[in-house]
Amino acid sequence: MTKISSSDVRKVAQLARLELPADQIETYTEQLEEILSYVDQLQEIDTENIPPTTRAVEVVNAMRDDLVEVNCSREDLLNQAPHREGDFFRVPKIL
Numbered sequence: 001m002t003k004i005s006s007s008d009v010r011k012v013a014q015l016a017r018l019e020l021p022a023d024q025i026e027t028y029t030e031q032l033e034e035i036l037s038y039v040d041q042l043q044e045i046d047t048e049n050i051p052p053t054t055r056a057v058e059v060v061n062a063m064r065d066d067l068v069e070v071n072c073s074r075e076d077l078l079n080q081a082p083h084r085e086g087d088f089f090r091v092p093k094i095l
Helices: 006-015 022-043 074-079
Strands: none
Touching: 006 022
16 A cells, blocks of 8 residues: 555645646655655664764864963063053053
8 A cells, every 4th residue: 555645746746836747746656655665664663772863973072171371471461562550451441
């Protein structure tokens, strides 16, 4: 017994606003029937103990340790500023 009929193909084509030539309807019916039989094969697979995934291969971020490195002293950095006020950078007023 077929799972999809020619009338089903015509109905889906109409809903999708597709113009199918009458001579191609039988071809599409057979192709869709093959697709549905393949999906039935997939339904037979036991996936009870298989966790759901979003990818076929798990992606893991390779993270490095965050280490503090002192390259310059605070005084050296402040001395490089165009304008300095005490222990702070002096910048133009923004309104």
